[in-house]
Amino acid sequence: MNLPDFIWLWKIAAWSMGLSLFAYLLLAVTGVWMFRERTGTSSFPWFMGGRRNVRSLHYIIGITMVSLVLLLLAVGIVGTLGHFGSLGHSSHLMAGLIVVGLVSLSAVSAIQINTGSSWARPAHIGVNIILFGGFTWVSLTGWLVVQKYLP
Secondary structure (H helix, E strand, C coil): HHHHHHHHHHEEEEEEEEHHHHHHHHHHHCCCCCCCCHHHHCCCCCHHHHHHHHHHHHHHHHHHHHHHHHHHHHEEEEEEHHHCCCCCCCCCCHHHHHHHHHHHHHHHHHHHHCCCCHHHHHHHHHHHHHHHHHHHHHHHHHHHHHHHHCC
């Protein structure tokens, strides 16, 4: 199949990736904000109703990012199979699978934070720092993949 047959799919991928990166940025901001609320160093104790609302916002953005990353996985698989007939034509597949794994690990550790698991918060923060590299890698390899489809 050719590019015009899949242009709608690539538009979904482009928007999903952009929104995923934006969600990652917002999660970093709200994560730092929650840390400041928890340690009592927040300069905005009145803003957004405090710690509970910031945590809810963080969870909502996190769930959105997980959904977007899973959508990207589906689009990548469908698009690659539709165009090439098989997977594994570049390092983008490995980068994408690693990002999906890191996002999943981040989500699982986030759920465990409030259950009293002492490992959860450091794991969540560490995974999200590593995720920055994962997003960078998947963005660079994705750009190389996009170049294959352009005339």
